[in-house]
Amino acid sequence: MNKVFSKVHYAGTLLDGTQFGSSRDRGTPFKCKLGQGQVIKGWDEGIKTMKKEEKALFTIPPEMAYGESGSPPTIPPNATLQFEVELLSLVSVKDICKDGGIFKKILVEGEGCQNPKDLDEVFG
Numbered sequence: 554m555n556k557v558f559s560k561v562h563y564a565g566t567l568l569d570g571t572q573f574g575s576s577r578d579r580g581t582p583f584k585c586k587l588g589q590g591q592v593i594k595g596w597d598e599g600i601k602t603m604k605k606e607e608k609a610l611f612t613i614p615p616e617m618a619y620g621e622s623g624s625p626p627t628i629p630p631n632a633t634l635q636f637e638v639e640l641l642s643l644v645s646v647k648d649i650c651k652d653g654g655i656f657k658k659i660l661v662e663g664e665g666c667q668n669p670k671d672l673d674e675v676f677g
Contacts, residue, residue: 555645555646555648556586556588556589556645556648556656557588557601557643557645558585558586558642558643558645559584559585559586559587559640559643559644560583560640560641560643561583561638561639561641562576562577562582562583562638562641563576563583563637563638563639564576564578564637565634565636566634566635567628567629567633567634568632568634573627587600587601588601593618593619593634594617594618595611595617595634595636596611596613598617599613599636599638600640601643603643604640605640605642605643608639608640609637609638610635610637610638611635611638612635613635614633615630615632615633618632618633618634619634645659
């Protein structure tokens with residue numbers, strides 16, 4: 554299972570322009586794991602399409618946000634939301650053994666298309 558961690562700045566508004574949240578106003582970026590239920594579905598889907606330092610405006614329908622319940626007191630039921638998002642970082646961590654035993658995070662992307670095989674010698 555791969556885990557994707559994101560760090561963003563965002564400003565969230567209702568369609569009438571009423572702001573309900575801003576990481577910049579708080580002075581700290583927002584961090585979350587995507588695909589883990591930590592954020593609304595619209596964020597899970599939208600942020601993973603972005604590239605580092607990209608800024609995007611997402612308009613998210615209620616069924617991919619807070620739906621019929623809303624998020625009182627700032628987000629009413631069935632609200633379509635807009636988020637201006639700047640992606641500061643997106644890191645993917647791969648579970649190599651698929652059992653939680655070994656995780657791999659690429660620090661610098663390698664070149665070429667070959668990986669070492671069993672019995673190959675690897676020189677530093």
